[in-house]
Amino acid sequence: MLLKDVAWRAMTSYDLPAVQGIADTVHVDFFETPEVLAERLKLYRNGCYLLEIGDKPAGYVLSHPWLYGTLPPLNTLLKALPAEPDTYYLHDLCLLPVTRRVGAASRIVEALAKHAGAEGYPTMTLVAVNGSIPFWERHGFEITEVPELYGKLLSYEEAARYMVRRLD
Numbered sequence: 001m002l003l004k005d006v007a008w009r010a011m012t013s014y015d016l017p018a019v020q021g022i023a024d025t026v027h028v029d030f031f032e033t034p035e036v037l038a039e040r041l042k043l044y045r046n047g048c049y050l051l052e053i054g055d056k057p058a059g060y061v062l063s064h065p066w067l068y069g070t071l072p073p074l075n076t077l078l079k080a081l082p083a084e085p086d087t088y089y090l091h092d093l094c095l096l097p098v099t100r101r102v103g104a105a106s107r108i109v110e111a112l113a114k115h116a117g118a119e120g121y122p123t124m125t126l127v128a129v130n131g132s133i134p135f136w137e138r139h140g141f142e143i144t145e146v147p148e149l150y151g152k153l154l155s156y157e158e159a160a161r162y163m164v165r166r167l168d
Helices: 013-026 034-043 104-118 133-138 147-156
Strands: 006-010 048-053 056-066 087-095 123-128 161-166
Touching: 006 104, 013 034, 013 048, 013 056, 013 087, 034 056, 048 104, 056 104, 087 104, 104 123, 123 133, 133 161, 147 161
Parallel strands: 087 123
Antiparallel strands: 006 048, 048 056, 056 087, 123 161
């Protein structure tokens, strides 16, 4: 496959049915309603992208400013972003198997890190699930223990970990 056939672009509301389909396929154990996905796009369009391979949706990323050491609850409407966010949160990076080994995940992570740094956030944070810890470690994220998050992390899965990447 030619690299030019793989491209990230800004997500629009028209993409939400495809995003939901990808989420339902990949994140069987982490269901989020269409309303939750739509709200993330509405609250912070600058952090929502769709991956296309040959003009077909193959992945997405949802990200937004947030508060360090806290987690937005899974499958819950936020209503608003924090008034004084202090980290950039990667809510979801979800890719169909066809995207493996084309470098798309690494490209969007680095683009979001540049964006977060330009916006003045000192860190990026996320919850690693589905055995993704090695991927995130390759991109500068480290497991960070926050005892107050243990219960919320367990709501994802037993192996879920809060991870942080310093941007400064």
